[in-house]
Amino acid sequence: MTPLPFFVYGTLRPGGVNHGPFLGGRTLREEPGRLPDAVLYDGPGYPFAAEGFGPGxxxxxxxxTALPEAYPGLLAELDRLEEYTPGDPRNLYERVAREVVREADGAAVRAWVYVAAPAVAARLRARGRLVEGGDWFRRRPGPSSRARAR
Known part of the structure; x- marks a missing residue:
């Protein structure tokens, strides 16, 4: 498997409660980015990104980007943190490779992203609270997705 960078959008971001314990001293680079065609939902102390919402x-x-020598262990630790096991229907998140836009130059970069697993995404779409603007650190919970659909 080719090592990919990780796109983090919640507690693993610099300044988030899980950044230091999991990423501190294990990264080569950290740079702002955007995951297009996805929305952010407010969770119980952490967010969920959900895909399939289209442009805009x-x-x-x-x-x-993890230090090469830290990558294998970090991948395993992040999978445990995000409660991700390949193929497990009880997953909260799925780890997927997606194109993320790097802010500095607009380049698309293939990265691992933990997105809401299908069952979780369905519940969020039905009654979740969107985070307006898609930024966990600047969150102002928006209306529930049900209210927005009306």
Missing amino acids: VEVRGELV
Whole structure:
């Protein structure tokens, strides 16, 4: 498997509660980025990105490139943190490779992103609270997705 950077948008961002414990001293680069065609939902102390919303919406976060020697262990630790096990229907998140836009130059960068697993995404679409602007650190919960659909 080719090492990919990670796109983080919640507690793993610099300044977030999980950044230091998981990423501190293990990164080569951290730079602002955007995940297009996705929205952000307010969760129980952490957010969920959900895909498939089309152009005009995005999730803001950071592209994090791990130090090569830290990558294998970091990938395993982040999978555990995000409660992701390949193929497990009980997953909260799915780890998927997506094109993320790097803020500095607008380049598309393939990165790992933890997005809401299908069952979680369905619940969020039905009654979740959107984070307006797609930025967890600047969140002002928007109306529920149900209210917005009316």
